Amino acid sequence: MNPDTPVDVLNCLGQRCPLPVIALAKHLPTVPVGAVVRVLADDPAAAVDIPAWCRMRAQQYLGAASADGSPAFDVRRLT
């Protein structure tokens, strides 16, 4: 399996920030170190806040993508 393939997808569509970041913060510790979680979020703040959260919490932000037309953000657990 491609190591960048998400093991989990969090559907935060329709949720306002900071809810998508909270969902990510709660879920990431449940996946193995090295695994990738995808967050679907259409709140405009998510595109800034998810990378900023990764920088603050020393996790790896892999970038934004589009999943079935929805904005998607991939994060790898580093610690």
Add this chain to the structure above:
Amino acid sequence: MGDPRQAGPIDQGENVRGAYFDAATATPLHPAAREALLGALEDGWADPGKLYTQARRARLLLDAARATFAQVLGVRPDEVAFTSSGSTAAHAAVLGGLAGRRRAGSTLVRSAIEHSAVLHAGERHVRDGGAEAEVPVDLVGRIDLDAWAREVSAPGVALAALISASHEVGTVQPVAAAAAACREAGVPLYVDAAQSLGRAPVPDGWSLLTGSARKWGGPPGVGLLVLRKGTRWVSPYPADDRESGRFPGAPDLPAILAAAASLHAVHETAAQESNRLSALVDHVRATVAATVPDVEIVGDPADRLPHIVTFSCLYVDGEALLTALDRRGFAVSSGSACTSSTLRPSHVLAAMGVLTHGNIRLSLHHDSTAEQVDRFLAELPGIVAALRAEVGM
């Protein structure tokens, strides 16, 4: 229509122990402004453009106010025009500066962190067929000088716009270096100095500069548009001979006199007052970082305005934080999306790439005390913890 005074005064009773920390939006009226305003209501109501005694008196007062601004800014009185607000001054600077250089080009170069008045004027310019080039900022909110020099030296640039210091995070911009790049390229520089005037010096080298009286303790409704001699500028408004054709409508003379009196007063004590407020901001930055977990304090810690401090709390809703603080009497501002009418986060925080939710800006002023700041610092950790507990964090 009802009597607007029936709305009553803002509750300042003993149960409200907070403080007003939003000087970057509007500073409480300086005592010198109050005194000048009350005097001018008696004396400065006539139209300064007319030819009778009362008008001559008004003209004298307006000239004196203009001379005060010129002296503080180090410019000639005929380079100073008054507008109806900081925003209208910014609109006039951008649109008039672009119109005056139409033959040289149609591109507006601006930083990514300009005030919304500059952004909206730029949007109008683009809608009308013009072009815009945005210069990015780094993580502390300072422009990329190499990108700036590249953009201003590109062909077809009419005007460059740079805020003197960020109104949202306080980071001072490299105005002198940006001005040098503009001079090299033969492009006029417009500096939005709204947050700096009366608090910190603005480097030379600009062609157009704007300000807003309510930021330094003057009344609302007075903007400042300074055009250096030789600057190409064409009014974006229908013809009007007031303010040498630079801004239409009868000037609000009492408010302008109050603005001049307060600028003069704050300018006299600016160095001392800036040291006092800057020490309070240092105290806020250090204490918030030490007492609130998962907080990001944004903006340059040293090369910043003396009175502004901004931070973001992870997992906290900015509007909920602002409301909780207001309930305790603390008035602050927020760049979080939930506090804006468009539900979009602050373009300044987004351009910096820093956390936009849970965002709070404190901006201090002449009435801000160490006791008020300490009360805020004592209450904040509990408020943030309670809001986080509500969302299970």
